Amino acid sequence: MSAPLRLVLFDVDGTLVDSQGSIVAAMTASFQALSLPVPVRKAILSIVGLSLPNAMAQLAPEHSNSDQQRLVEGYKQAYHAHRLEQGAASSPLYPGARDAIEALHAVPEILLGVATGKSQRGLDALIEAHGLEHYFVTRQVADHHPSKPHPSMIDTARSETGVDAANTVMIGDTRFDMDMALAAGVTGIGVSWGYHDRSALDGATCVIETFDQLPQALDEIWT
Structure with a gap:
């Protein structure tokens, strides 16, 4: 059998x-691009695993849906750039x-x-x-x-x-x-x-x- x-x-x-280095760097860049306070590292790592809209809703709950969506797009761009720069090492x-x-x-x-x-x-x-x-x-x-x-x-x-x-x-x-x-x-x-x-x-x-x-x-x- x-x-x-x-x-x-x-x-x-x-x-x-x-991938924490890339995640933290990309999240930092996305918040800085909107001149928003960057969440602390522990907070950023706490949302790893969630989809990006859910993650941003937790990290920036006081901000509008449009700002959260801009954070999502900024994160995607920064993460992609970091991956292209670092390759597998990222x-x-x-x-x-x-x-x-x-x-x-x-x-x-x-x-x-x-x-x-x-x-x-x-x-x-x-x-x-x-x-x-x-x-x-x-x-x-x-x-x-x-x-x-x-x-x-x-x-x-x-x-x-x-x-x-x-x-x-x-x-x-x-x-x-x-x-x-x-x-x-x-x-x-x-x-x-x-x-x-x-x-x-x-x-x-x-x-x-x-x-x-x-x-x-x-x-x-x-x-």
């Missing part, structure tokens, strides 16, 4: 790549990320995907920069879904791959990822090296400290 298909979904920023892979992806990809019954607050353009550029084009069979981005923690990204990934909820895992560094997993009825695995404090990952089934711990965590969940 063949093993059932499994689906492993990764968040991107703060989980697979350390969002380096965390230690062990590539090895974990390659090892999971080598298992016939495991499918890999991403569920991210990044745009399609941003995700595609990142994947190309790191040579990861052939690993992810489903790519869910902010352009096509409500912001996390709405379950739409996970629901769509499952629909595209035909994997049931019991065999799907969401891996991420934020409360938004764990709440999204909960809303979609799938297992959430938190990672300790990202942008939210470990205490924010209380919805996770488990929290791993390094990518080396991921295979055992998956074995325990699926056995």
